Amino acid sequence: MAHILIADDDPVIIKLLQVNLEMEGYDVTTAHDGQDALEKATALSPDLIVLDIMMPRMDGLTARMEIKKVPHLAETPVIFLSAKAQQGDLRRGHELGVAEYITKPFDPMDFLSIVDQILKGTYTRPKDTR
Numbered sequence: 866m867a868h869i870l871i872a873d874d875d876p877v878i879i880k881l882l883q884v885n886l887e888m889e890g891y892d893v894t895t896a897h898d899g900q901d902a903l904e905k906a907t908a909l910s911p912d913l914i915v916l917d918i919m920m921p922r923m924d925g926l927t928a929r930m931e932i933k934k935v936p937h938l939a940e941t942p943v944i945f946l947s948a949k950a951q952q953g954d955l956r957r958g959h960e961l962g963v964a965e966y967i968t969k970p971f972d973p974m975d976f977l978s979i980v981d982q983i984l985k986g987t988y989t990r991p992k993d994t995r
Contacts, residue, residue, distance in 0.1 A: 867984050868892040868909065872902030872928065873917040873946065878969070882915065882946075885973050886980070899923030903931050906938055913964075913984060914938075918947035918954070929961045942983050946971070965990055 869891050871882050876897075883893045894909060896902035899916070900923040906914055914932065916925035923931070925945060932938050942964040947954070949968075958966040964983045967976060982988035 866890045866892055867912040868894065869913045869915065869980070870894045870896060870902060870906055870909065870911040871915045872896040872899060872920065872925065873915075874898060874920045875917070878917070878946070881973065882976070885977060889977055889981075891980075899925055899928030899931075902928050903935075906932055906941070907935050910937055911941065913980060914941055914943045915946055915980075916943060918945055918949050918958075926957065926961065929963065933962070944979070944983070946976075959990075964988065 869886055871879055871893060873879050874897055879895050883895060886893050894905055894911065896905050898920045902914065902916060903923065916928055918925040929943055932941065932943065945958045945963050945966045947968060955966050965979055979988060
């Protein structure tokens with residue numbers, strides 16, 4: 866089964882995602898900031914990376930840019946999961962090539978559906994309706 870790396874500085878969000886993903890059969894590794902995520906992604910080569918944007922030491926935007934520089938991670942899909950929901954934030958995430966930008970709060974079942982589709986290569990990001 867696929868290996869997913871989750872990076873968020875909120876332990877409640879980490880636990881929620883980890884439990885739901887593991888119940889679906891995914892192997893999950895967690896990180897608590899962007900630097901930790903970059904180090905673990907480089908070492909473990911996950912199939913999917915979920916990044917919060919606002920984290921200590923290294924934010925998710927910077928982590929995403931650094932992950933893209935690592936040759937074996939350059940094509941790894943990334944989901945931003947953030948409370949930052951302004952149009953400019955969404956645009957910046959999409960400019961960085963993320964597979965999806967999900968805003969908090971979110972529906973865990975929708976999240977799982979998006980993860981499944983991204984890993985299967987069948988996900989198409991919806992058109993922005995705002």
